[in-house]
Amino acid sequence: MSPAATMTVDDAQQRVLASADELFYGRGIAAVTMSDVRDRSGVSLRRLYSLYPSKKDLVAAWLSDRHDTWMSWFTASVARHASTGTDALLATFDAVEEWINSPVYRGCGFINSIAETSEIDDRHRTIIASHKRDLINHLAALATRDHPASPAWLPQAIAVILDGAFVQCAIFNSTEPLRAAKLAAQQLLETTKA
Amino acid sequence: MSPAATMTVDDAQQRVLASADELFYGRGIAAVTMSDVRDRSGVSLRRLYSLYPSKKDLVAAWLSDRHDTWMSWFTASVARHASTGTDALLATFDAVEEWINSPVYRGCGFINSIAETSEIDDRHRTIIASHKRDLINHLAALATRDHPASPAWLPQAIAVILDGAFVQCAIFNSTEPLRAAKLAAQQLLETTKA
DNA sequence: ATACAGTGAGAATGTTCCTTCTCACACTCG
């Protein structure tokens, strides 16, 4: 039907998206050229453009892909940390601590991307807003399950604290903000529990 | 001695910095060209480069200037909102509400800038980190004065919540995150007051 | 009045990309 030569379409897409993630997240969108993506993925420029007709298309595909993988990782990591008896909403801070401590950490890829105005259009902004909305929704589900008496604003507040920690840990290159964030969340959860 | 032709050096610098602020904050650094700055400020390219030998130099001057003006505005705005009897740390949320509600709001200029990796170097990152450190220090001073019994992590926690609100209000183009942030801070201040 | 120092306007330079195109090759299908 349409078997490819050196690499299947799926393979090429997967390699491109994996490379795009390392590059776009690690260096920022504007600092990454299409040739960089080719070099790291091994997918030729010609094929790259046949898969993603423009850099903006590639960026959109990357953001969607990163949303999927990040949310999967996050929910799994939270579940794992909550399984030891820790409050699930509080466990979100333990979950992200691993990430923030990793050497590749460079803040939240979505928050970073939306600041690169010359690389981003409304399509991208929609994906980014959806990502943050989904995060809040997940936190809301955890709150409904474990904190049924908590106020309606709690999930959004936890999300705000998480985003603030992402940002400050990147700016200060330290996990100290995360610790303060977790203590604040802990305090909050204790007083809204009653 | 050295009187200029059309405009004094001080005038030119002031006009350039004012224009740079509108442009860099409003559109992002990469999306603004030196010619844009010339057009808006009325300062010729030649003079622009004699004042700031490179775009990176101009960006550094802008960040320093914005730090000064933003902190002045912020401390004054907090003081004004706190003067009516509101807790000073809580008043920070009322203070930034005006800003976030204004049509020019586009998130925190420092958080946005640090994400534009191809426009930013270590000199800029230092200014940005200092800005956030100064903000925390100011919050710490307010805490020492009004909440002497509060835990040491409180100022950093408030700063995290503020930054998270800055980011989410920009992403969602809404002040809803700020409301959740303020409620969380309120809860926090009440329980750490005792 | 004249030489000079600084300036505005904007052209010229050099670089960095995104995107497209060329050419030769590999593999499929008849």
Next chain:
DNA sequence: CGAGTGTGAGAAGGAACATTCTCACTGTAT
């Protein structure tokens, strides 16, 4: 085997932009 399609490698086209340079002018100081 022979035509045709898809591909890799990388050159070529074109646009945007930071930075420098040219040229003519203005105001100052001798």
